[in-house]
Amino acid sequence: MLRVEGLQAAYGESQVLHDIAFEVAEGEVVTLLGRNGMGKTTTINTIFGLLPARAGKVWIGDADMTNAAPHRIARAGMGLVPEGRQVFPTLDVRENLIAMARPGNWDFAKVLALFPRLGERLGNKGNQLSGGEQQMLAIGRALMTNPRLMVLDEATEGLAPLIRDEIWACLSQLKEAGESILIIDKNVDALTRFADRHVVIEKGQVVWSGDNAALRSTPDIKERFLHV
Amino acid sequence: MSLLDVRNLRKSYGALKVTDDLNLSVDEGELHAIIGPNGAGKSTLIAQLSGQAGSDGGSVRFDGTDMMGMPMHKRVRAGMSRSFQITSILPGFTALENVAVAAQAGQGSSFRFLAPVADEAALNDAALAALARVGIDDRAFVKAGSLSHGEKRQLELAIALATRPRLLLLDEPLAGTSGAEADRLVEVMRSLKSELTLVLIEHDMDAVFSLADRISVLVYGRIIATGSPDQIRSDPKVRAAYLGEETEDA
Amino acid sequence: MRLIPTRAWAATLLFAAFAALPLIAAALDDAYLVVIATRILAYAIAALALDLILGYGGMVSFGHAAYLGIGAYSVAILSRAGITDLSLHILGAIAGAAIFAVITGAISLRTKGIYFIMITLAFAQMAYFFFVSLSAYGGDDGVTLSTRSTLFGQPVLEDDTALYYTAFAILLGLYLTAVAVTRSRFGRVLTGARENPVRMQAIGFSPFRYQLTAFVISGCMTSIAGVMLANQASFVSPAYMDWHRSGELVVMVVFGGIGNLLGAVAGATIALLLEEWLAVLTEHWPLLFGLILVLVVLYSRDGLTGFFRRRL
Amino acid sequence: QDDETLKIGLIFTLSGPAAVLGEMGRDGFQLAAEQIGEIGGMPTEIIVVDDEQKPDIAANKARELVERDQVDIVVGPIFSNILGAIMKPVTDSGAILISPNAGTSNFAGAECNRNFFVTSYQNDQMHEVMGAYAQEQGYSNVFLLAPNYQAGKDSLAGFKNSYKGGVAGEIFTQLGQLDYSAELAQIAAMQPDAVFAFMPGGMGVNLVKQYRQAGLETIPFLSAFTVDESTLPAQQDAAVGFFAGSNWAPDLDTPENKAFVDAYEAKYGKVPATYAMQAYDAAHLIDAAIREAGGTGDKDALIAAMEGAPFTSVRGDFSFGPNHYPVQDFYLTEVVQREDGKFATSIVKKIFDDYADNYVGACEMN
Amino acid sequence: MTNLFLLQLLNGMQFGILLFLIAAGLTLVFGIMDFVNLAHGVIYMVGAYLAVTFSQMTGSYGLGLLLTLPATLVIGLVLELLVFRKLYDRPHLDQVLATFGLVMIITEGVEIIWGAAPLSVQMPDLLSGSVPLIGPLRYPVFRLVVIAAGLATAVALWLIITRTRIGMRLRAGATNRAMVSALGVDIKKLFTIIFAFGAMLAGFAGAMVAPILTVDPGMGESVLILAFVVIVIGGIGSVKGAFAGALLVGLVDTLGRSFGPIILRSFLDPSAAGQAGRVLAPMLVYILMAVILAARPAGLFGART
Numbered sequence A: 001m002l003r004v005e006g007l008q009a010a011y012g013e014s015q016v017l018h019d020i021a022f023e024v025a026e027g028e029v030v031t032l033l034g035r036n037g038m039g040k041t042t043t044i045n046t047i048f049g050l051l052p053a054r055a056g057k058v059w060i061g062d063a064d065m066t067n068a069a070p071h072r073i074a075r076a077g078m079g080l081v082p083e084g085r086q087v088f089p090t091l092d093v094r095e096n097l098i099a100m101a102r103p104g105n106w107d108f109a110k111v112l113a114l115f116p117r118l119g120e121r122l123g124n125k126g127n128q129l130s131g132g133e134q135q136m137l138a139i140g141r142a143l144m145t146n147p148r149l150m151v152l153d154e155a156t157e158g159l160a161p162l163i164r165d166e167i168w169a170c171l172s173q174l175k176e177a178g179e180s181i182l183i184i185d186k187n188v189d190a191l192t193r194f195a196d197r198h199v200v201i202e203k204g205q206v207v208w209s210g211d212n213a214a215l216r217s218t219p220d221i222k223e224r225f226l227h228v
Numbered sequence B: 001m002s003l004l005d006v007r008n009l010r011k012s013y014g015a016l017k018v019t020d021d022l023n024l025s026v027d028e029g030e031l032h033a034i035i036g037p038n039g040a041g042k043s044t045l046i047a048q049l050s051g052q053a054g055s056d057g058g059s060v061r062f063d064g065t066d067m068m069g070m071p072m073h074k075r076v077r078a079g080m081s082r083s084f085q086i087t088s089i090l091p092g093f094t095a096l097e098n099v100a101v102a103a104q105a106g107q108g109s110s111f112r113f114l115a116p117v118a119d120e121a122a123l124n125d126a127a128l129a130a131l132a133r134v135g136i137d138d139r140a141f142v143k144a145g146s147l148s149h150g151e152k153r154q155l156e157l158a159i160a161l162a163t164r165p166r167l168l169l170l171d172e173p174l175a176g177t178s179g180a181e182a183d184r185l186v187e188v189m190r191s192l193k194s195e196l197t198l199v200l201i202e203h204d205m206d207a208v209f210s211l212a213d214r215i216s217v218l219v220y221g222r223i224i225a226t227g228s229p230d231q232i233r234s235d236p237k238v239r240a241a242y243l244g245e246e247t248e249d250a
Numbered sequence C: 001m002r003l004i005p006t007r008a009w010a011a012t013l014l015f016a017a018f019a020a021l022p023l024i025a026a027a028l029d030d031a032y033l034v035v036i037a038t039r040i041l042a043y044a045i046a047a048l049a050l051d052l053i054l055g056y057g058g059m060v061s062f063g064h065a066a067y068l069g070i071g072a073y074s075v076a077i078l079s080r081a082g083i084t085d086l087s088l089h090i091l092g093a094i095a096g097a098a099i100f101a102v103i104t105g106a107i108s109l110r111t112k113g114i115y116f117i118m119i120t121l122a123f124a125q126m127a128y129f130f131f132v133s134l135s136a137y138g139g140d141d142g143v144t145l146s147t148r149s150t151l152f153g154q155p156v157l158e159d160d161t162a163l164y165y166t167a168f169a170i171l172l173g174l175y176l177t178a179v180a181v182t183r184s185r186f187g188r189v190l191t192g193a194r195e196n197p198v199r200m201q202a203i204g205f206s207p208f209r210y211q212l213t214a215f216v217i218s219g220c221m222t223s224i225a226g227v228m229l230a231n232q233a234s235f236v237s238p239a240y241m242d243w244h245r246s247g248e249l250v251v252m253v254v255f256g257g258i259g260n261l262l263g264a265v266a267g268a269t270i271a272l273l274l275e276e277w278l279a280v281l282t283e284h285w286p287l288l289f290g291l292i293l294v295l296v297v298l299y300s301r302d303g304l305t306g307f308f309r310r311r312l
Numbered sequence D: 001q002d003d004e005t006l007k008i009g010l011i012f013t014l015s016g017p018a019a020v021l022g023e024m025g026r027d028g029f030q031l032a033a034e035q036i037g038e039i040g041g042m043p044t045e046i047i048v049v050d051d052e053q054k055p056d057i058a059a060n061k062a063r064e065l066v067e068r069d070q071v072d073i074v075v076g077p078i079f080s081n082i083l084g085a086i087m088k089p090v091t092d093s094g095a096i097l098i099s100p101n102a103g104t105s106n107f108a109g110a111e112c113n114r115n116f117f118v119t120s121y122q123n124d125q126m127h128e129v130m131g132a133y134a135q136e137q138g139y140s141n142v143f144l145l146a147p148n149y150q151a152g153k154d155s156l157a158g159f160k161n162s163y164k165g166g167v168a169g170e171i172f173t174q175l176g177q178l179d180y181s182a183e184l185a186q187i188a189a190m191q192p193d194a195v196f197a198f199m200p201g202g203m204g205v206n207l208v209k210q211y212r213q214a215g216l217e218t219i220p221f222l223s224a225f226t227v228d229e230s231t232l233p234a235q236q237d238a239a240v241g242f243f244a245g246s247n248w249a250p251d252l253d254t255p256e257n258k259a260f261v262d263a264y265e266a267k268y269g270k271v272p273a274t275y276a277m278q279a280y281d282a283a284h285l286i287d288a289a290i291r292e293a294g295g296t297g298d299k300d301a302l303i304a305a306m307e308g309a310p311f312t313s314v315r316g317d318f319s320f321g322p323n324h325y326p327v328q329d330f331y332l333t334e335v336v337q338r339e340d341g342k343f344a345t346s347i348v349k350k351i352f353d354d355y356a357d358n359y360v361g362a363c364e365m366n
Numbered sequence E: 001m002t003n004l005f006l007l008q009l010l011n012g013m014q015f016g017i018l019l020f021l022i023a024a025g026l027t028l029v030f031g032i033m034d035f036v037n038l039a040h041g042v043i044y045m046v047g048a049y050l051a052v053t054f055s056q057m058t059g060s061y062g063l064g065l066l067l068t069l070p071a072t073l074v075i076g077l078v079l080e081l082l083v084f085r086k087l088y089d090r091p092h093l094d095q096v097l098a099t100f101g102l103v104m105i106i107t108e109g110v111e112i113i114w115g116a117a118p119l120s121v122q123m124p125d126l127l128s129g130s131v132p133l134i135g136p137l138r139y140p141v142f143r144l145v146v147i148a149a150g151l152a153t154a155v156a157l158w159l160i161i162t163r164t165r166i167g168m169r170l171r172a173g174a175t176n177r178a179m180v181s182a183l184g185v186d187i188k189k190l191f192t193i194i195f196a197f198g199a200m201l202a203g204f205a206g207a208m209v210a211p212i213l214t215v216d217p218g219m220g221e222s223v224l225i226l227a228f229v230v231i232v233i234g235g236i237g238s239v240k241g242a243f244a245g246a247l248l249v250g251l252v253d254t255l256g257r258s259f260g261p262i263i264l265r266s267f268l269d270p271s272a273a274g275q276a277g278r279v280l281a282p283m284l285v286y287i288l289m290a291v292i293l294a295a296r297p298a299g300l301f302g303a304r305t
């Protein structure tokens, strides 16, 4: 579904990604792990064409999508829940959800069923929501584009435990329905319940990758790369 | 004795009662956590306490002084600082300048027009210390806008610290930080407990239960329970409204 | 950080050129150069003042021409009252500008962004129409000044070169002051308030007080430019306060590159020189001038200074 | 300074909304210059500058002309406020200033200046013509309309100078006003005997079109600087039958005028307005005076020669009063469509004969 | 008196709607897309000039108007491709500078092509008369057409902005272009189209006013500030606001002009009233704006700050 090879990227002069390579197969759940500032979000942005790749390749399905326009990448089946929510502040909840929607399994009613809270705030503008509500909206908005690969960058930030659990459940369902997921999240323990593989990034490079079992069985990975 | 005393605080957006006759008291020296579902009104409460948002009624007393109607910057001067859930920094300033300007607020007049501020060692040292405390002193000279999300969250806390408050209101300081950084911030907060009074809003229950002296649970604008971590953890109302199965994991 | 020595260099160069200009004019036997250059200096003062609030404070005043007018009219009004000294004219200008700036600034600062632009425009237009209706001073026709301001009682400014050096000294003094202000505690708070006013409040500052102070300082500085303009042209009219003039000041600052005082000085200088030079070249000079503006925006992110920064 | 060539600086408004007037002035002058060849029998250099209709810019450009280019004579400008700004720099330098249009009262009276000549009129006179005509018609109820600025106020004062009847209403509109519905509604409601309007430039175009569209054409429309050859291409038949006061019209019957109008139309393809005519006359004035004074070397002689107005104006009768403002005839003109389809003003009748301005008494020329 | 008052009320509304028509394109580009386009006025001017030229060529105002629309659309497209698209992500001041340059270029270009003299267009006889209203008061037919055109534009614009997905995407794109495209919308193309549409609206307004206003090189600039005033008073980002702002400006201006002196005379002596009236009248619109913004810093209907 998604394959990244030797990806490099920079903000102006400062190079942030040096060599990123990984793959998300059809129906697979892959996590990107790493400490703050290691380049996880930058990787996502580069894949989505929001930041130019200096080198390397991004394949979506069989198509080379390196440095393609973001909308083409999205239309190739990618859905993004960006870091920091980025809901549209001047659109109300309903508009946020339907403005970019594409037809498919997920529709307005289903998203509201997933997040009843949003249903109670349909008339609020994006910036008149609590942090957690914005996060739900960002997830709902991405679902409404009916992607084949969901990319979630810290999508559970600021969500209450109950809601977080519902997100996990929802992602598991998505997985069962055959969708792929690429996820960055700090709740590594929760991720290990349904992720297939993990990719650890440090200083813009992939320093470890392996399947769920490998991560569980080698606790020092977490110690080494995610803790001090 | 209680440092912060909130009585019958109210606020609504149209028909929505965000803060509904809320009472809360925070004792000097304690770490008081506030938890509750999304949209319960936690950030709104902080906004009301800090003066960012107005209130429709009720009273807020800080150290015996009435705070109602006092503008935000005066409340900070009085010793009450806050951090933001949705990162609020000065993106064009370096991380160091972000913190130094916060330190500047507490150190004499800023109507000084000619002396170069970048040379003021007292401000820079204080700023560096705060950055070091949250663990991003190596990023001191990076423009705050180019920090990663997690680093910005750390900076957010450093700024609040640099104002040297007596009461610190923290709105989800751990959100967006993971692993090592989160651990570090938890340690920072633990060490802060001996220096000042803290109100902590968090959805990270591990942190809340390990740090809090007392916990209040806010649901739909009302405090439905206040008590020690153990009392709260076992309160069925709280489990139903908020915690779910999460605590089992911890 | 590396920029500071570069800027000091460029500033030295620019001001040295200004200092030497009358000599060059004498060598070329072109006394008129000094006349043009005095006008440039006056606009440079105004642009500098505007950049202080626009570049550092994020306050885009679209009404700064009002202060040019206040300065110019203080020359006309005080002269008619028999007060002729430049220092008193400047004092009068500053007093008038300060009053106008405090009142309009306090109201305008309730708004932000485009709204701020428009409300400052509104106040400037009110001032404009007020002076248009001031029949005692010729209404929109304005008045011709029979003499220039005196300097410590002496009519030395009748000499173009003396007037030039006076303007130069004022510009240099204000430039150095402005640079210091932007690097001071005050300057940092001002910039912080531009970056994120809510955050500044949350660390204990009231952005309003700092912004208003800066707004008043800038207005007063601009009124000094008005005093110099009135002397340079020996003529005062509401045309100084026309909204086009405010727009041109903004264009000068942005053209030069905002938020680094020198850019404002350079922007004013180069814009006025270009206008002078292109007008000689062709009657359709606005076409070329417009083209240059567009190209500068498209190819530099930071006005003229942007080009330099990349080189150096 | 080179005494061999004659240097003339033209300063006109050549950009912005009023550029058309400046262009007419410039074209009129250059037409004469071409026809004459060597003005005053001297090799001639003409420098044209644009005052952008901004007084401070004009003051600087004027200084540039007299100081850097060292011109002997400056011709210009169109607008009164520009005249105020350039008067001092030009005359202080010793150069001669000839205004081919603006003729403000201060320079006609107390502030008159030896080095300053006007080939047009004193501003009030055009309005006085219409006032006199309204008086003559026996109107008792005239509605007055002018923009809210100095010239507008002077205009209505000028009109009332010679009109003693009643005033139905007096409105100062905004400078650059687009929509006159409100004023027109008041006029319609009052049904005055006539309307007098001073609405130069684009304002006049707006007013005249809207006046016609509002169906008010039955009320006589008297005006100054509102319908002339600079605005008629835009007003077209909306203005036909509207009256104006003028010191000239293209169909004024003198041989010089016929030659001028024909040449101008042939060269520029439009009907000239007074601005062109007055600049054309200015060129001839300079030519004749220099020939009489025998060059530009002796400024006093040149000024003395000019005072005699030793040329044949296309207006026929023309002389200077002691304040260097013209003494000339004034006419009532009316807008007509000529046989070739173009619109122009046409002389209806003479209102004033050899008319001097009202300020000349205050002038003490040294 | 009451008749006159009603008529002036109508005139005020009529002027307001005319202002809205002129400001409509700017509402889209500046209000909704958040692009500070000082060149709006000159595009409007070009529209008027094109209407003159096309009407002369075809001998019919109606045809001229119809041809002006695609022509200004194309001009908008070209401008967008050459200049504007590089500026969406730039600060407002860069947009000010660039479009200020465009104003100079286009104004000078118009003077070169069409000359400095004012031009005019003949309106069809059918629309050129006036209809009786009350007593001696009549109303020009063409004004009724302008009112209709203004209202139609307002309704269409409001529907597009608030009721269609295009409108939502546009509003979303104004605050966060990257996010819109990351969700699968070709924001570049959308902005290009909408910008060109905005230019066409400006051209339409120019063509509509050509029969009643002067067509000269200054016409664009004289309405530019008014157009911005209207939008800002209403609140940036709101079509409803722009319409309300336009009506308010039209009414205050017209009624102030016609009844202000009368009101002043009721508490000042006549000469002082005349004096005060003359000082205040031209400031009226600006006083209105200052008062509204001082009371509501984001305009009447504005949310965004």
Ligand SMILES: Nc1ncnc2c1ncn2[C@@H]1O[C@H](COP(=O)(O)OP(=O)(O)OP(=O)(O)O)[C@@H](O)[C@H]1O
Pocket (backbone or CB within 6 Å): A121, A124, A127, A128, A129, A130, A131, A132, A133, A158, B013, B016, B018, B036, B037, B038, B039, B040, B041, B042, B043, B044, B045, B085
């Ligand atoms: N400006 C506003 N207008 C209308 N409703 C608002 C506005 N701001 C916030 N709200 C609503 O008020 C409620 C309380 O919001 P608040 O941000 O205080 O929640 P919170 O408890 O901090 O939630 P979270 O844990 O998700 O951050 C939310 O439901 C939100 O939708």
Ligand SMILES: Nc1ncnc2c1ncn2[C@@H]1O[C@H](COP(=O)(O)OP(=O)(O)OP(=O)(O)O)[C@@H](O)[C@H]1O
Pocket (backbone or CB within 6 Å): A011, A014, A016, A034, A035, A036, A037, A038, A039, A040, A041, A042, A043, A083, B145, B146, B147, B148, B149, B150, B151, B176
């Ligand atoms: N806009 C930017 N300009 C310049 N540098 C940036 C920018 N955004 C991020 N960086 C830098 O790039 C590096 C990687 O940042 P990135 O946001 O990819 O980290 P991350 O792994 O997502 O971290 P976090 O967990 O904190 O979100 C950091 O050092 C950061 O400072």
Ligand SMILES: [Mg+2]
Pocket (backbone or CB within 6 Å): A040, A041, A042, A083, B148, B149, B150
């Ligand atoms: Mg990240």
Ligand SMILES: [Mg+2]
Pocket (backbone or CB within 6 Å): A130, A131, A132, B042, B043, B044, B085, B171
């Ligand atoms: Mg919150």
